[in-house]
Amino acid sequence: MLSEQSAVTVRATLPAVGAALGTITERFYAGLFEAHPELLRDLFNRGNQAAGTQRQALAGSVAAFATHLLDHPEQRPDAMLQRIAHKHASLGVTPEQYAIVHQHLFAAIAEVLGDAVTPEVAAAWDEVYWLMANALIAVEKRLYEERGGHAWRHWEVVERVTETADVATFRLRPVDGGPVRDFLPGQYVSVRVALADGARQIRQYSLSGAPAPALRQISVKRVHDDGEPDGEVSNHLHARVRVGDVLELSEPHGDLVLDAGPDTPLLLASAGIGVTPMVAMLAHLADSGHRAPVTVVHGDRSPADHALRTDHETYTAKLPDSALHLWYEQDAPTGTRTGLVDLAHVPVASGTRAYLCGPLPFMRSVRAQLIARGVAPADIHYEVFGPDLWLAGEAR
Known part of the structure; x- marks a missing residue:
């Protein structure tokens, strides 16, 4: 947890730092890649850099971590740390790279905020950074040990x-x-x-x-x-x-994994290419003889765009208590619905655990609908392809 003195300083400066994080992360990446062009060439996703989504995700994660330290000093945001650590481990991120990031991130903070970065402010945010970095390093170390290290x-x-x-x-x-x-x-x-x-x-x-x-x-x-x-x-x-x-x-990574006994009702919701992890989950459930209700929800542009549709249908049909609900924006055949996913008429069993994957607006909509139907927020899990902009949005 943050020291008492640093907590006071971070709380006082979080609004100013948070408001400037977009500019700070932009300067950070510019300085980092100027000094280490190999990181952009061979580690960072050039598409995310060009689109600015990686900057948004970094700003969101820093703000969310600092806010969590202040609001819940006795806890660590393990769900957020696990998600980031799995991504880092799949890339082969090393502890030494955190020192490089620290150097360029704090140079950007000083450049953007200027005289506002007093020695006390710098020390407090340095503590935030290393609390987050060391927590990630520890999780990544465990992941590497479980997989015998990182090797392509x-x-x-x-x-x-x-x-x-x-x-x-x-x-x-x-x-x-x-x-x-x-x-x-x-x-x-x-x-x-x-x-x-x-x-x-x-x-x-x-x-x-x-x-x-x-x-x-x-x-x-x-x-x-x-x-x-x-x-x-x-x-x-x-x-x-x-x-x-x-x-x-790489070896397999990722924290969006099935964690439910055979008697736990499940809802697997996807849109577009978000179907891929859901099909893997369905195959496992069919092979393991899952007994409880499984509700499968998918939205797509059209049946022709629905990847792995045969697998989606076949594995769902193998489960003893399952239902498949499909929405297509166009060319919806009989037995499916036209438009976007709407759970208004989809039965949701008590105690349901939900897994979501797809575009961010889709997942936000489904999560809100599930919460309105009584599903506990802690029982709703999601996967984002690319930088986690859901987190960035939550931090604002």
Whole structure:
């Protein structure tokens, strides 16, 4: 927890620091990448940097962490720390990199806030930073130990399946022929690819199933980028990767995993490519003989855009007490609904635990509807593809 003196200073300066965090993070990343261009080339997502979403997420996480320290000094925000740590571990972030971040972040704070950064203010926010950094380092250390460290492993594409016009599934096996670690339904892997300009960019993709014990399966949606870096990896995978090609994958990570006994009612809600972790969860539930009600909700642009639709339907049908509710914005067939997901007429069992994945507006809407239906906020879990802008919004 924060020392008493630092807590007083942080509370007094949080409004000013919070209001300037957008500018601070912009200056921070500019200085960081000028001094360490290899971090932008080979570690940070260039698409998120170009769009500004990484800056928003960083500002949100710092503000949320500081606020939590002040409001709940006896607790750590473990859910937020776990989410960030899993992402860092999938990228191979090291403890030494936190010192680099500290150097450039505090240089940006001094540049933006000027004389307002007295020695007392600097010391207080330094304490906030290292409380957060050391907590993350500890969680990441445990994750690395559980997985035998971080190493990029080579995987050969053994099958490629066109799911929709913009989604392809890749099934891969390890080139070294060694054992494949089990994953928890809902987890993702990082995929690193070498691009034409020499960069080795990394993206995370949910494991969309386990087609065989020795294989990995990811389903990738092509991002239409119009030449911008946002979709450079997904477009590379769609345009260039075929059966026989080799990709670099991390071990599985991610904290959005099923945590429910066989008698816990579940609701799995997705939209668009957010279907991928839900299909993996459904496959696991079907294999494990889940007995309680499972309500499956999905929204998409059209049936033709609904990736893994057959798996979605097949696994749901294998469960003894399940229901599939589908919404399509256009071309909705009989038995489905037209428009956006609306839970008004969807039964929600008492004690339901919910898992959400999809665009942020979709998840905000579904979460609000579930809370209105009596689902406890603590029982609603979500996954964000990319920087966690939900957190950034909550911090404002």
